[in-house]
Amino acid sequence: MSRIGVFVCWCGSNIAGTVDVAKITEEAKKVPGVVTAVDYKYMCSDPGQNSLRNMIREQNLTGVVLAACSPHMHENTFRKAAVKEGLNPYFVEIANIREQVSWVHEDKERATQKAIDLMKMMVEKVKRDKPIEDVRVPLNKRALVIGGGISGIQAALDIASGGVEVLLVEKEPSIGGRMIQLDETFPTLDCSSCIMTPKMVEVNQNPNIKLYTYSEVEDVSGYIGNFKVKIRKKTKSVIEKDCTGCGECWNVCPMHKNVKSEFNMNLSERTAIYVPFPQAVPLVPVLDRSACLHFKKGGKCVKCYEACGPKCIDFDMKDEIVEETVGAIVAATGYDLMDNSIYGEYGYGKYKDVVSGLQFERLLSASGPTEGVIKRPSDGTTPQTIVFIQCVGSRDPEKGVPYCSKVCCMYTAKHAKLFAHKVHGSQSYVFYIDIRATSKGYEEFVRGVMEQDGAIYLRGRVSKIYEDGGKLIVKGADTLSGNQVEIAADMVVLATGVIPKNGAGKVAQMLGISYDKYGFFTESHPKLRPAESSTAGIFLAGMAQGPRDIPESVVSGSAAASKILGLFSKNEYEVEGTIASVNEATCVACFYCQRVCGFNAIGPKEIKDRSGKIIKVVANVNPGLCTGCGACVNACFSKSIDVKGFTDDQIYAEIRSLAI
Amino acid sequence: MEDKKEDKKRDKEEGSVKSDGSAGDPRIIAFVCNWCTYSGADLAGTSRMKYSDNVRVIKLPCSGRIDPLFIVEAFKKGAKGVLISGCHPGDCHYISGNYHSRRKYAAFRDLLGFLGVDLSRVEFSWISASEGNKWVSVINEFTAKIKSLKSSSSDIFKK
Numbered sequence: 001m002s003r004i005g006v007f008v009c010w011c012g013s014n015i016a017g018t019v020d021v022a023k024i025t026e027e028a029k030k031v032p033g034v035v036t037a038v039d040y041k042y043m044c045s046d047p048g049q050n051s052l053r054n055m056i057r058e059q060n061l062t063g064v065v066l067a068a069c070s071p072h073m074h075e076n077t078f079r080k081a082a083v084k085e086g087l088n089p090y091f092v093e094i095a096n097i098r099e100q101v102s103w104v105h106e107d108k109e110r111a112t113q114k115a116i117d118l119m120k121m122m123v124e125k126v127k128r129d130k131p132i133e134d135v136r137v138p139l140n141k142r143a144l145v146i147g148g149g150i151s152g153i154q155a156a157l158d159i160a161s162g163g164v165e166v167l168l169v170e171k172e173p174s175i176g177g178r179m180i181q182l183d184e185t186f187p188t189l190d191c192s193s194c195i196m197t198p199k200m201v202e203v204n205q206n207p208n209i210k211l212y213t214y215s216e217v218e219d220v221s222g223y224i225g226n227f228k229v230k231i232r233k234k235t236k237s238v239i240e241k242d243c244t245g246c247g248e249c250w251n252v253c254p255m256h257k258n259v260k261s262e263f264n265m266n267l268s269e270r271t272a273i274y275v276p277f278p279q280a281v282p283l284v285p286v287l288d289r290s291a292c293l294h295f296k297k298g299g300k301c302v303k304c305y306e307a308c309g310p311k312c313i314d315f316d317m318k319d320e321i322v323e324e325t326v327g328a329i330v331a332a333t334g335y336d337l338m339d340n341s342i343y344g345e346y347g348y349g350k351y352k353d354v355v356s357g358l359q360f361e362r363l364l365s366a367s368g369p370t371e372g373v374i375k376r377p378s379d380g381t382t383p384q385t386i387v388f389i390q391c392v393g394s395r396d397p398e399k400g401v402p403y404c405s406k407v408c409c410m411y412t413a414k415h416a417k418l419f420a421h422k423v424h425g426s427q428s429y430v431f432y433i434d435i436r437a438t439s440k441g442y443e444e445f446v447r448g449v450m451e452q453d454g455a456i457y458l459r460g461r462v463s464k465i466y467e468d469g470g471k472l473i474v475k476g477a478d479t480l481s482g483n484q485v486e487i488a489a490d491m492v493v494l495a496t497g498v499i500p501k502n503g504a505g506k507v508a509q510m511l512g513i514s515y516d517k518y519g520f521f522t523e524s525h526p527k528l529r530p531a532e533s534s535t536a537g538i539f540l541a542g543m544a545q546g547p548r549d550i551p552e553s554v555v556s557g558s559a560a561a562s563k564i565l566g567l568f569s570k571n572e573y574e575v576e577g578t579i580a581s582v583n584e585a586t587c588v589a590c591f592y593c594q595r596v597c598g599f600n601a602i603g604p605k606e607i608k609d610r611s612g613k614i615i616k617v618v619a620n621v622n623p624g625l626c627t628g629c630g631a632c633v634n635a636c637f638s639k640s641i642d643v644k645g646f647t648d649d650q651i652y653a654e655i656r657s658l659a660i
Numbered sequence: 661m662e663d664k665k666e667d668k669k670r671d672k673e674e675g676s677v678k679s680d681g682s683a684g685d686p687r688i689i690a691f692v693c694n695w696c697t698y699s700g701a702d703l704a705g706t707s708r709m710k711y712s713d714n715v716r717v718i719k720l721p722c723s724g725r726i727d728p729l730f731i732v733e734a735f736k737k738g739a740k741g742v743l744i745s746g747c748h749p750g751d752c753h754y755i756s757g758n759y760h761s762r763r764k765y766a767a768f769r770d771l772l773g774f775l776g777v778d779l780s781r782v783e784f785s786w787i788s789a790s791e792g793n794k795w796v797s798v799i800n801e802f803t804a805k806i807k808s809l810k811s812s813s814s815d816i817f818k819k
Contacts, residue, residue, distance in 0.1 A: 070702045070705070071719075072698075072699065072702060096702070096717075098705065099701070099702040099704075099705030099706060100701055100702065100705055100717060101713075103705040103706070103708055104704055104705050104708075104709060104710055104711055104713075104796075105710065105711075105713040106710060107713065110713045111713060114713050114716070117716055118716065118717075121716070121718070512755065514750075514751075514752075514755055516750070517750060534753060534755070578721070596724075596760055598754055598755040598756040598757070599754075599755075627754055628721055629721055629722040629724055629725065629753075629754035629757045630720065630721050630722055630724060630725030630757075631722065631724035631725065631754070631756075631757050631760045633725060633727070634724070634725065634726070634727045634728075634760075634764065635760075643721065643725065646720055646721055646725060648727070651718065651720070651727075651730060652730075652733055654718050655689065655718065655730060655733045655734050655737055656733075656737055658687065658689060658716050658734075658737060658738075658739070659737035659738055660687050660737065660738030660739075
């Protein structure tokens with residue numbers, strides 16, 4: 001027999017001002033199964049919680065209903081209080097009479113009636129509650145980080161420094177990501193490779209980090225604490241453990257004019273066997289078979305093989321699949337730039353001297369194609385006038401993306417500054433919509449570029465760029481002065497919008513995490529759980545979540561790492577017990593539930609007799625994967641599966657309680 | 661057993677109390693998901709927006725948990741309108757629950773119509789956790805619509 005206690009909260013005047021709390025209490029006492037009902041000024045206060053606890057103890061309550069604020073506010077508070085008196089936490093139900101009654105309705109009598117209805121509904125629900133035990137899942141204390149950019153590296157280093165083994169998987173031949181492509185970083189003008197390479201080397205030397213470069217995660221199954229991961233190690237055609245990185249092989253490769261260097265954003269060429277840049281980690285070349293003469297011309301060219309001292313070039317090497325088990329995953333897949341050619345008026349792709357921001361970084365960089373001397377890609381001369389165009393693709397819902405790419409204002413200012421420093425007497429013009437310089441030292445930096453470095457900022461857009469006598473004629477509007485402007489420039493740099501890495505959607509689907517309409521991974525909660533994905537055990541970092549700068553990417557990598565170290569500080573992970581369960585006596589093994597389950601949480605289970613003979617097969621719920629959404633319940637023809645805490649029985653009782 | 665007896669007893673009692681459930685004061689039941697719509701309704705509260713008090717919310721983990729028979733049961737118990745609401749497509753906390761909900765609803769709606777239910781009494785709407793204002797307008801508009809309908813057109817499931 002149920003012994004329910006009903007506690008009506010005044011919430012000061014927040015509830016009591018609009019709702020007759022005494023009447024609810026009085027009505028509650030009339031509901032069958034309710035043995036006590038009280039009202040109190042602040043149930044969530046210490047005395048309020050104590051009265052709840054005393055009542056549970058003294059009245060031997062089997063269930064508690066709080067008519068109070070939203071369960072999203074204080075459900076946990078009251079559950080904890082109940083647990084202290086030995087009550088199962090799921091025997092606490094909340095009737096939301098503040099957010100959904102007193103704050104939204106004005107007629108006191110009708111609001112009170114609604115509050116009474118909600119209270120009764122919850123009494124019926126709590127009567128049918130069954131004790132639910134939280135599920136404990138053992139943890140494999142190893143982590144996988146997908147993406148070896150700055151956020152992935154930071155995550156891997158932080159996890160490793162906590163004494164946990166990390167697998168770091170990077171698609172490219174070297175770690176370093178986008179940051180290692182940059183020249184100097186705003187607003188401090190630290191050289192990017194100077195601050196990045198030590199971190200990359202640290203990754204390579206850390207005994208807790210297992211590095212997989214030129215590799216891709218191909219399949220992920222399992223659940224928090226127990227993910228099974230398949231990693232494809234693409235063939236490098238180089239025996240990694242023997243390679244010394246001496247460079248003899250790429251020095252003799254005859255294919256040095258044919259392949260565009262991805263690292264230099266197609267501004268230079270690379271060989272078929274190559275390291276993307278001199279400070280690559282690991283310093284082991286990979287052989288690009290699509291460009292290699294040996295593979296194109298039936299094995300004739302073996303120059304690199306002959307040049308290699310330790311004989312570590314292996315033309316017969318094949319892709320290798322490695323299987324690993326990890327307990328947690330960080331998705332840090334990074335970003336790409338939008339395709340500039342959708343803006344035909346800017347002439348990107350048509351005029352060689354119209355470049356993207358990342359290409360300009362490579363032109364500035366000492367390790368770049370021009371060794372840090374700014375030269376026009378068309379004729380190699382030094383530009384004297386450069387026009388920078390911001391928001392190319394960003395904040396343009398018509399042709400590009402509606403969001404702000406966040407880093408462009410700052411890197412454009414940095415470009416203008418570095419240009420002024422490297423080419424004395426030069427002039428830069430910046431077309432902008434707004435200047436967004438909100439972090440520490442950013443606004444001052446942009447001011448400095450305008451005031452000390454003489455960059456001319458023009459608020460407005462560019463309508464057309466065309467070539468005339470070796471110059472790029474930029475036509476645009478200066479909306480502040482209301483004038484049309486025409487600038488004869490030597491180069492144009494486009495601050496291109498940031499988009500998720502090509503293939504990020506595939507990674508998200510493989511991991512079972514959600515992403516927004518642009519393809520950026522979405523957080524479990526945008527404010528309060530920014531490092532967690534919607535799937536337990538999978539964490540997010542870096543630009544894969546949306547545009548952010550280097551410090552923010554580093555912070556997000558550390559945040560994901562600290563979440564994982566926190567998770568791994570226990571031996572088991574506790575999952576909320578409100579998950580699906582199968583009635584094995586009535587299940588007919590049609591597995592419709594399996595087909596609707598979005599989490600792969602349902603599989604077959606064999607029931608055997610004592611001699612080991614299979615009597616029947618039934619559906620079985622994996623508690624580590626089940627999230628308790630309840631889609632399976634409606635798919636079941638034999639009504640053999642139900643979600644704890646939201647059973648059919650409870651919901652029908654709630655509906656019946658509202659009968660008129 | 662005991663519970664069932666209680667229910668029967670209460671059903672009888674409640675027939676005589678309060679909320680008359682007439683055309684002028686219809687009972688509306690909303691089945692909502694915990695993550696988007698319930699939070700959206702909470703936001704309407706924290707923003708102190710005002711809306712029609714005819715609605716009674718039943719919280720479920722996900723709109724994918726909403727069994728079409730809940731809707732029938734709601735009508736049987738005298739509801740004059742039923743609202744189903746969850747996260748926008750692509751925003752489901754459980755990745756695909758709202759798609760299941762949408763598909764089930766599309767199929768079930770036809771069946772309801774075939775059975776003789778006035779389909780303007782059933783409303784399906786996506787309301788996110790940040791759309792307190794949408795919750796308010798959906799509830800107000802739906803309530804006004806139900807009030808404008810002839811009372812008898814929902815009695816199909818009542819004995």
